[in-house]
Amino acid sequence: MEHPQESILACACELYLSDGLAGLSMRKLAKEVGVTAPALYRYYDGREAVLADLVRHAHHVFSDYIRRGLEAPTPAERFASAAQGYFDFALEHPRWFAIMFFGPERLGMDSIPDDIESMECAIHQFWNDRVTECMRAGILKEGNPQEVSLTMWAHAHGLIQLYHQGRLNTDEDGFRRLVKESSDRLFAGILTDDFLSLKPFGDGAREEEAETAVAAGAGT
Amino acid sequence: MEHPQESILACACELYLSDGLAGLSMRKLAKEVGVTAPALYRYYDGREAVLADLVRHAHHVFSDYIRRGLEAPTPAERFASAAQGYFDFALEHPRWFAIMFFGPERLGMDSIPDDIESMECAIHQFWNDRVTECMRAGILKEGNPQEVSLTMWAHAHGLIQLYHQGRLNTDEDGFRRLVKESSDRLFAGILTDDFLSLKPFGDGAREEEAETAVAAGAGT
DNA sequence: GTCTATAATCCGATAGAC
DNA sequence: GTCTATCGGATTATAGAC
Numbered sequence: 001m002e003h004p005q006e007s008i009l010a011c012a013c014e015l016y017l018s019d020g021l022a023g024l025s026m027r028k029l030a031k032e033v034g035v036t037a038p039a040l041y042r043y044y045d046g047r048e049a050v051l052a053d054l055v056r057h058a059h060h061v062f063s064d065y066i067r068r069g070l071e072a073p074t075p076a077e078r079f080a081s082a083a084q085g086y087f088d089f090a091l092e093h094p095r096w097f098a099i100m101f102f103g104p105e106r107l108g109m110d111s112i113p114d115d116i117e118s119m120e121c122a123i124h125q126f127w128n129d130r131v132t133e134c135m136r137a138g139i140l141k142e143g144n145p146q147e148v149s150l151t152m153w154a155h156a157h158g159l160i161q162l163y164h165q166g167r168l169n170t171d172e173d174g175f176r177r178l179v180k181e182s183s184d185r186l187f188a189g190i191l192t193d194d195f196l197s198l199k200p201f202g203d204g205a206r207e208e209e210a211e212t213a214v215a216a217g218a219g220t
Numbered sequence: 221m222e223h224p225q226e227s228i229l230a231c232a233c234e235l236y237l238s239d240g241l242a243g244l245s246m247r248k249l250a251k252e253v254g255v256t257a258p259a260l261y262r263y264y265d266g267r268e269a270v271l272a273d274l275v276r277h278a279h280h281v282f283s284d285y286i287r288r289g290l291e292a293p294t295p296a297e298r299f300a301s302a303a304q305g306y307f308d309f310a311l312e313h314p315r316w317f318a319i320m321f322f323g324p325e326r327l328g329m330d331s332i333p334d335d336i337e338s339m340e341c342a343i344h345q346f347w348n349d350r351v352t353e354c355m356r357a358g359i360l361k362e363g364n365p366q367e368v369s370l371t372m373w374a375h376a377h378g379l380i381q382l383y384h385q386g387r388l389n390t391d392e393d394g395f396r397r398l399v400k401e402s403s404d405r406l407f408a409g410i411l412t413d414d415f416l417s418l419k420p421f422g423d424g425a426r427e428e429e430a431e432t433a434v435a436a437g438a439g440t
Numbered sequence: 441g442t443c444t445a446t447a448a449t450c451c452g453a454t455a456g457a458c
Numbered sequence: 459g460t461c462t463a464t465c466g467g468a469t470t471a472t473a474g475a476c
Contacts, residue, residue: 004441020325025469038472039442047470103385105240120387141412148410150379150388151402155371158378165323167340168370182371189409190368192361224459246452258454259460267452 005043008033012050013057017095021102024050051107052116058096059119065089066126075133082130083156087179090160091172097160127153155186225263228253232270233277237315241322244270271327272336278316279339285309286346295353302350303376307399310380311392317380347373375406 011032015024026047030037044050065088069081090097104111112120127149134140140148159182162168163175170178231252235244246267250257264270285308289301310317324331332340347369354360360368379402382388383395390398 026471027469035441036443037470038444041471042441101381101385101387138412138414141410143405143410147398147401148405150382150398151375151405151410154378154382154402155375155406156378157382158374158376159370161321161381162370162374162377165321167321178367178370181367182374185363185368185371186375186406187409187411189407190361190363190371191407192358194358245450247450255459256461257452258462261453262459 008040008043008050009053009057012054016054016099020095021051021099021106026050048107048109051109052113055099055102055107055112055116056119058093058100059116059123061093061096062089062100062123063119066123075130075137076139079130079134079139082126083152083183086156087160087176090164091175094164098164101157124149152186155182228260228263228270229273229277232274236274236319240315241271241319241326246270268327268329271329272333275319275322275327275332275336276339278313278320279336279343281313281316282309282320282343283339286343295350295357296359299350299354299359302346303372303403306376307380307396310384311395314384318384321377344369372406375402 008029012024012029015029015032019028024047026037026040029050030040033040040050044053065085066082068085070078072078072081124146128145131140131145131149131152135142135145135148156179159175159179163170168175168178228249232244232249235249235252239248244267246260247257249270250260253260260270264273285305286302288305290298292298292301344366348365351360351365351369351372355362355365355368376399379395379399383390388395388398
């Protein structure tokens with residue numbers, strides 16, 4: 001190959017997707033590439049560096065998924081297609097989804113490389129932009145976009161995690177239905193109006209923080 | 221010790237809590253116990269059996285947390301204290317929380333032992349009971365208790381996962397505040413009333429399934 | 441740039457003596 | 459019931475020849 005690094009990374013992807021993290025060793029990777037293990041160290045400082053590139057790759061694929069449909073005309077459509085892309089990515093590429101949320105300990109690193117942390121921040125910003133758009137369009141209640149997007153992110157992330165761990169006892173079609181129904185509940189609320197008009201669970205500070213919101217831009 | 225199994229398990233807990241799953245080897249465990257590795261095999265068939273007992277232990281601790289306060293007088297209080305116990309457990313014992321959601325692959329098992337799966341089902345039933353109670357009390361909108369509890373479970377689980385992976389950039393106090401605010405949003409809904417009365421995102425089948433719900437018992 | 445050879449560890453699990 | 463000794467395997471990573 002003209003660019004050894006790329007073919008090494010391609011083989012690393014293949015190995016990771018088929019055998020998982022534990023199955024990705026420098027020896028197996030070398031065998032897959034067609035060289036011996038020491039040769040890999042010409043292009044990667046070690047296993048950690050390979051894993052870091054895998055995480056970067058996952059972020060690129062993920063980014064493609066959530067950004068497709070970004071040219072839709074309305075904020076609601078842009079949000080919906082981004083959310084759809086999120087679940088599509090998680091369901092079509094569970095291992096790529098997983099490696100994005102492994103954390104440094106699981107990856108055998110001291111800390112996440114800076115450029116990867118930047119990609120994570122870019123994702124946060126992306127969702128903040130979607131939420132801010134929808135607030136301005138009057139679709140979402142006013143509020144702190146970061147906190148509102150956290151609520152939706154946590155809900156989606158939790159659903160996916162539970163499904164991937166096989167704790168929902170359903171197949172992919174059933175899961176997609178569950179996601180839809182559960183999202184509807186999140187959007188509409190689950191408390192009765194009677195109870196809501198009386199007194200919510202906590203101190204119920206939900207109205208007086210409107211001025212702290214609506215500030216971010218719309219780029220990535 | 222009079223009961224070798226128990227002291228082995230105690231050491232295994234200690235080792236797991238300090239060094240994580242990867243740090244728990246039969247050799248280290250033996251050293252911790254004060255014997256040599258082969259002696260362990262008198263009491264455990266192998267590493268998998270030790271891990272299974274760790275998962276069982278985690279479930280017992282977890283169960284204590286979510287069931288404390290179960291003698292409260294109202295369904296709302298019982299639910300609130302159970303939810304509080306859930307987050308307390310996750311924050312005070314992150315590694316015990318984590319091992320409950322590792323899945324067989326991560327534990328190096330073919331499948332989860334039956335008795336552990338039973339414990340997982342008992343947890344599901346516990347939350348279904350809490351939700352059913354609150355529906356009957358008019359606190360939660362009528363609906364399928366399993367699906368409503370899934371929405372709340374996913375939200376809580378996702379929040380905890382994201383926090384434990386350090387993706388929320390906040391300390392424990394800040395996280396507890398985020399949890400409170402995000403839960404309020406989930407309870408009350410995040411869409412504007414205007415948009416909600418028009419047409420929710422999907423087909424919006426939320427009213428016509430009331431008769432399928434409200435059937436479960438109230439015991440654990 | 442790639443190889444052979446190897447260092448240095450670690451692992452789970454077992455056989456058989458005591 | 460515990461030990462010593464060991465099997466058989468894995469891993470990352472390096473030294474030095476070619």
